[in-house]
Amino acid sequence: MEGDFVALHFDVEVKYLVQKNATKRRRRSPDERKSASLKFIPLGGVSGIGKNISVLEYGDDILVIDCGLMFPDEEMLGVDFVIPDPAYLLANKERIRGMVITHGHDDHIGALPYILPELDCPIYATRLTLGLIRSRMEERAPKYELKAKEIQAGDVIDLGCFKVQPFSVCHSIPDGVGYAIHTPLGVVLHTGDFKLDPTPIDGRATDYALLASLGTKGVLLMLSDSTNVERDGFTPSERMVGKTMEQTFRLYKNKRIIISSFASNLHRVQQVIETAVRFNRKVALIGRSMIANVARARELGYMDVDDDVFIQPSEIEGFPNNRLVVITTGSQGEPFSGLVLMSRGDHRFIKLGPKDLVVISALPIPGNERLVHRTINDLFKQGCEVIYEAEQNIHVSGHASREELKMILSLIKPSYFVPLHGEYRHLVKHKQLAEEMGVPAKNAFVMEEGDVLSITKRQARISGKVPAGAYIVDGRTYGDLKGGLLGERKDLAEEGVFCISVVLDSSGNVIAPLSIESRGFLHRVDADELYRQIEDAVEKAVKAFAREKRDRKDEDLASRIRSAIKGVLRRYSLSSPVILVLVNEVKENAILSGLAGREFAK
Structure with missing residues (x-):
């Protein structure tokens, strides 16, 4: 199953987290549960457009909201898309009561085939959203048996201590919902992606009545779409x-x-x-x-x-x-x-x-x-x-503009506010807008991935951080966004690559002509003198290494050759290509074509 990569990549970190949190996994007493804080943790969706995934946590219960991907920028050479780091969820997966999905866009469901098989938790979504999820799972994780529960606006779902109430919102895809999540400390309102279109295509408008009712009764925490906070006025109708x-x-x-x-x-x-x-x-x-x-x-x-x-x-x-x-x-x-x-x-x-x-x-x-x-x-x-x-009106956004965001804030009047779904500047401007609409500055939070917002009956504050970040998906391979793969690709793209192969006998003597190739750096036809000097420098480095071999067993011949090549290249070019060195040692009287080379470095 293609989702199996998660366990491999996160094994060490997950084991550490499991051990660290072991004492937290026992069932808490009623008194402990009464004094527990409500935690909100964005694992994505607050560092750019896409990769939306959030966590609500209270006592022994965890609720996950959305699980999306993000499309790569131009610096992510060859990358198909980016998904959230699920290490924290994997370390706490037995506490996850379910995952609820707001709508069927890839920035909210696209990471499911890679993460859901490892979490193996029930997933709740509306009919169309579930249909789109099934399509993606069938394509990318066909062996996984989806634990899917169809919901609709107006339902109430019990997930541990959370009572989750989906409500209809208007967006650029049918069947989108927001969530009113009733917790022991109060209501958390997650708007999902929305706009206030008075004439929606399917006749399914955002549920103003429910929003007004929630605002009247009181909302503890509001989590809101920030995509169009920089656009004045109202988003036009589809x-x-x-x-x-x-x-x-x-x-x-x-x-x-x-x-x-x-x-x-x-x-x-x-x-x-x-x-x-x-x-x-x-x-x-x-x-x-x-x-x-x-x-x-x-x-x-x-x-x-x-x-x-x-x-x-x-x-x-x-x-x-x-x-x-x-x-x-x-x-x-x-x-x-x-x-x-x-x-x-x-x-x-x-x-x-x-x-x-x-x-x-x-x-x-x-x-x-x-x-x-x-x-x-x-x-x-x-x-x-x-x-x-x-301006030719061939496209309108599916997200609320500034005046619509003001209307929702005036309806809800939340005690605490967190902007979601946007780049950092969008989050800051949405926080400022919330303050203009009466939310105290100390009660509005611009959060980063992995930040933990802890809410008690008296206050809310950023109380710590959990593992969060991103993983890249490149065809059928996966890797940490902070790892070396993208750096290597950038070096190859900007500087090119220089390859040299050296064949030695058991005494360390060069017994075949050096094989030199370069790509994206210099053409051999333009650099005969450079290549001659490189050959001389490499042969000298090999001879020096052979003489010193008994006294310097820790010396890496490939590293010595690489340093000699760099010394020559510095005299000819300001570029620093990636240098790959392959050293093959041949036993006495052996036929070269029948040998398996020993690679010292790449």
């Missing part, structure tokens, strides 16, 4: 995009229309399909996640679309331009997404040209701007027309 789409279809009635959006923005996809039907166009879906999400939404009844609306990707090039709409992934410039492949002319089924209009119906996630702009430039090179400006 229906505005539908009107823009209709105008676009009417204006470009003779062109083939390609629309790129988030695969999880099912409201947007639904509006595009409905508009295509009205304009007598067929729809082709491109991108694995787009196809899977639409199929799951149709299967669960969240999209009502006839089969004959769709055509297969293989039919695209033979279809009349004015009769077709293509909906594809790639709005964030993901390297192997449908839109990016089209922009490079590498897509199997679509070749773009003047006959095409491309609409990018999304804004770049912070950190993805260069990738998106590069894709737009490549699209123009293909000769097609591109609509991508936000």
Whole structure:
């Protein structure tokens, strides 16, 4: 199972935490439980857009909220995505009463295939969200048997000492919820990702009545989405995009229309399909996640679309331009997404040209701007027309803007406040906004990953820190974000690599010509003199080492060779390439091709 990596990577740290917390795992007496503090711990979601995962802890009970991934920035060379470090949860997994999910976006569910099999706890989510979770688990952790519990807004779920009440919120994906979590010390309100859209596509608005009721009764702690705190006013309704789409279809009635959006923005996809039907166009879906999400939404009844609306990707090039709409992934410039492949002319089924209009119906996630702009430039090179400006109303956010955040704060009037889901500046500005709305400065907290907010009947304070951080996912390999892998890739990208292979006899004499190769540093044709000097320096280093071998057994020949090479390179270049040295020792009279080399260093 692909999730097995977690136990391997976290084994040492988890064992330490288990031993450290062993005394805390006995069942507490009633008096101890009455005096316990409520702890809130963000393990992600407070250091950037994505990787959302939070913990509520009281006495012997732990509740986990969301388990998402984050997309890599440009410095994370070759990385597919980033997931939270689950060490603290693994060390305390027998105390986890359940995991509740707010909605089906990858920044809230994408890490589940890698973490949930190790925690093996029940998971609670609404119908569509569970459907999307099942799709991801089937793809990445097919052997794991999901302990899934379907919920809906208005339910009350008992999870240890927590009574969890989901309530509907409007977002850019159907079936999103926030949570009112009743604890022994009071109500914790988690808004999830939300906005206050008065005319939602599915008619399912944010539950103002419940929020007002909770505010009247009193909310101990409010945890709130901070994504759009820098945007003044109100976030426009999703229906505005539908009107823009209709105008676009009417204006470009003779062109083939390609629309790129988030695969999880099912409201947007639904509006595009409905508009295509009205304009007598067929729809082709491109991108694995787009196809899977639409199929799951149709299967669960969240999209009502006839089969004959769709055509297969293989039919695209033979279809009349004015009769077709293509909906594809790639709005964030993901390297192997449908839109990016089209922009490079590498897509199997679509070749773009003047006959095409491309609409990018999304804004770049912070950190993805260069990738998106590069894709737009490549699209123009293909000769097609591109609509991508936000002011053309081709995209609206699914997150509340500043005035909406004020409204929620005025309804709830929480005793304590923690901003979530944003970059650090978003959290600071949301904290300041809460203070403007009457929350005392000492009761609003900007937290970092692993910080522990302890709340008692008298006060709340940051009382410590637990292990937290990030792990990178690169194909089928995984590693600590703070480890050496990314540093090595950066060095290779910036400085190149220099490789040398040395073959010695048992006496330490060089018995074959040195093999030297470099990539991304210098071309051999341009550096004959440099290579000659390197060969001389290496041979001298080997001879010196052979003479000293009896007296200096701890000397590493590969290290000596590496130092000799660096000495020569410093005279020729300011660059410091990665130097790989391979030393092979050959026994007397042996045939080289039949030997297994002994590697001293890489």
